[in-house]
Amino acid sequence: MRSLLRLRTYAYPIRWYLAGAVLAALLASGAVLVTPLVLGRIVDGPIGHHDRAALWPLIGLLLLLGVAEAGLFGLRRVLIARPLAKVEAAMRRDLYAKLQRLPVAFHDRWASGQLLSRATSDMYTLRLFLAFALIFLIVNSVTFLTGSVLMLALDWRLGLIALAPSIPLILFCAWFETRYSKASRTAQDQNGDLATVLEESVLGIRILKSFGRQRTMARQFRERAQLLRATELRKTWMLADLWSVIVGLPELALGSSLAVGVVLVAHDELSTGSLVAFLSTALALRWPVESMGWLLAYSNEAGTATDRFFEVLDTPEPEPVRGTAGEPDGSGIRFTGVRFRYPDAPADSPDLLGGIDLHVRRGETMALVGATGCGKTTLTALLPRLYEATAGRITLDGRDIAALPPGELRSLVAVAFEDPTLFSATVRENVLMGAPDAADAALEKALATAQAGFVADLPDGVDTEVGEQGLSLSGGQRQRLALARAVVGNPPFLVLDDPLSALDVRTEALVEAALREVLADSTALVVAHRPSTVLLADRVALLSDGRIADVGTHAELLERCTEYRALMSGALERSVA
Template sequence: MPASTSAAPRPVAPKRSAVRSLLRLWPYLRPVRGRFLAAAFVAVVASCLSLVIPLVLKWMVDGPVAGRDPDGVWLGALAVLGLGVAEALLFGLRRWLVARPSTRVEASLRADLYRRLQRLPVAFHDRWASGQLLSRGTTDLSLLRMFLVFPLTFLFVNGVTVLAGFVVLLAQDWSLGLVLLLPVVPLVVGCSLFETRYSKAARRAQDQVGDLTTLVEESVLGIRVVKGFGRHRSQARAFRVLAERLRGTELRKARLLAAIWAFITTVPELAIGAALVLGTVQVADGELSAGTLVAFLSTALALRWPVESIGFLLAMSQEAATATERYFEVMDQAEETADRAPGAVATAADRAPGRDAPGGDVPGGVVFEGVTFRYPDAPEDSPPVLRGVDLRIRPGETLALVGATGSGKTTLTALVPRLYELTSGRVLLDGEDIAEMPRERLRSLVAVAFEEPTLFSASVRDNVLMGAGPEAGDAELRRALDVAQAGFVADLPRGARTEVGEQGLSLSGGQRQRLALARAVVGTPRFLVLDDPLSALDVHTEALVEAALREVLRDTTALVVAHRPSTVLLADRVALLSEGRIAAVGTHQELLRTSAEYAWLMSGTGDGKR
């Protein structure tokens, strides 16, 4: 399958604080804090207007209604209507105030996540499932935007509204107000228990969304394999298992939310009922006016939504907190190690071919000195993939790298552009340690073509010129396509401007490989690393590509992973890599005579794959 099926690492941290997690968003909120504070102020004013309506009702009942004054009743009704309209307008203004900054924060979070993904080492992407990363950049960030739009404001606004409401209640009648304060303790305890349980369910659901996303992505990208082997039923079963698992978690979240909602609704309702009974008795005894009781109950009912929404707001906040955790799990990953020395971007002289002539004693070329490498996530007691590799590729020379499966050929080639960091030893390019070269300069000097060509959803032109500097144009494009024998491009519907589609699957394997080779040579690189670049070509096309490639290799220093004698013959010398070490170096004919392993590999009876 095209993507890893393993889930992303999920470290189990000690009990976390949702507030502490959400506070990590502050750097993104700081530039727009004025809009959010203005929105909170507007929402507080709007909510407090709803508390003025009961006071108007009290005046109406004890005044115009009791005195049978129609004009007073109409005045009170207009006042209530005006307060309601003002409240609606203010809430609309609040929504307008938070719309732009919330989307700005989401865009900044998404841009930073994408930027970090580009800068994380290849070893990170080897470990993490692509679906987990996709879900963090889509679902999780949508949850954060929803949190900024609603719960962030209303947790504060509703808290202020409830406090102001209880001040009004206690001012009207302290005994009835104390009755409504009785549910506070059970509500606090219940919300605390809900928060703990819901946070675990929310995290589990978000991780399961990532797993499901990974499966869907793999099934779509690998649809040819799924159909070719008739595995659609097994993939469907795997999808159902993950979907049912996610459904179960979502149902648990729904049950928790229903329970807290019922609890938060029932307890205050009981208190309001008790206050109604007690207030009615006081009105009957003449200790309380009817208008005060109406105002009191109207205020209590106005506070129902701020209180009942606590569960809903806490649930959204918990989901936002877990989304924040998942987001910063990626953002906290260490980027590629910093360059140890400053440097400049490659100049035209750096990129010019043939700067040094081949020669045994001429300094330069590519040098591997005591290179040892173990993958970062490999067990400490496991043997390294490469074990003290010493190898020299002279300036302008082409060296073929040959070895059996698992010998470390592809790993060795990945070290030249620093896709991985060495465990020990060093790699020199023209006498300069690559660990001390800025990556921008290093990767402008080194061009690569991998065994499995990757194309992007862009035009042929854009895919090929990705391997060149911004100054490259049609002349460089035509030259690269000629070298790669990619004449088929002219027959595409729009020529070089034809969109190749996702992964370039609209092209054949050989066509994709030729475009990948064109991308590698388009920038006339000083150093060229080719990982079996001709494996998908037929023998006739291979011969044409080899003839054109010889012209390119004459002017560059190249390391070519080879599995077939025809590719080996492109090289000046051959290095045999065996069990992570260089076992022999020489010409093709020399190694055929002196190395039984090399002769076996080249005979066609050995395993020619890596």
């Protein structure tokens, strides 16, 4: 209940619809409970006295009660359907917005399938809980209490016999709830793991087919599916145990009530009509009692789904820095004592970046080189605050990026990653993510800069859908579109992570020539692995052992830095090979 109570924030705007649905269901259940009283009246009245004329009005009343019950239950669905769809949409919207605000480090730790299952299957579970389980937990509880009072009023002796199983049922349900809640959480987590395997298999289908690993992934999928199946079967056995107790004990009590009632009628201590009314009331309570097993089970699943939903929403976001970012002073990009370690790194491991001091002058292009794994990409990811620096300070033209709103910061810094990501959208939409308000002329210029002339040959030009992950394009084509996305808005600060790695020699030369014009108007930090990329830069910074080991022009570093010469000679040999 503590978990489910957290849903009240989302349920509050539709509280009157929920109240109306509960009221309609209560009135429908009331019609069900009135029916046994009418039956008892028929038996003791018209049937007992052979009064056919008095029978028809009571039969008409039974028909009216039946129509009212059906109509009220239908009204419940009409009242709640549309408002609950809005609640579900609001919860999905908040979850999606939270995922967008959370840092990249969060997404590094969480499997995408786990997040996907929270946004799909868990939302469906919560909507059904609010639409059905919550309402009938209230309605069936009230119906049971009202019916119990009616049975005791009709005959207290039979009522006590019929209600005798209540206490053991309550104790058994409490024991069941603890076990079932744990199993529900396990099943939902396993469902997320299964979704992760499925998503990775679909996205990596080319790799799987290329290396013939379909059976390996199929085995992983089968193993995860079998784990989920075992957990679901365990839940089913628990629910079967609960159901057998919930159905069995009341049936024994009902049989005992019938036997004692017959004896009482035989000794004229109870009228036949009262016995019929009592038994009809007891039978009318079978659904409220038996459904409690399913309602408890579903409520536990909804409780764990709520926990999983708020597990994401409760994840702390980076705290905004108090104070102002300052006024631009034209000083370019400056790293001062910047340190960084990944949040999940072992406590005894050294920082990946151990005190970076680097100044990229205004309008300058700085190439960042270093051995594989030294932290070049991580350092560039600190500029748009994809990761938060552990210590130190980063400024753009004198303005501290930690004090800049993320939206403003990312409008100043454009990024092109080495592994380009495209979305299931058109070429135009993918490129204009870098500047949504850019005109067609800017789009065409960006495509020209990136040497993306292939776009004109696509079926619908810039309005061609590139497919999921842009896999309908080659690696070089995807990289050129990612580069166009970075430069389309003429950003004052540009971060390029080895932007030419997937290009052939001829295209690389053309892109480099066009990039020189763009870089002339920007302050840029370029991760470089090849001498041709390094030559785009005004100066070069060598990253080694988590620090900037040397800074200078390409010629200066070749002359004085042994490590730089080794890096460049190896890169040159690879490019020639």
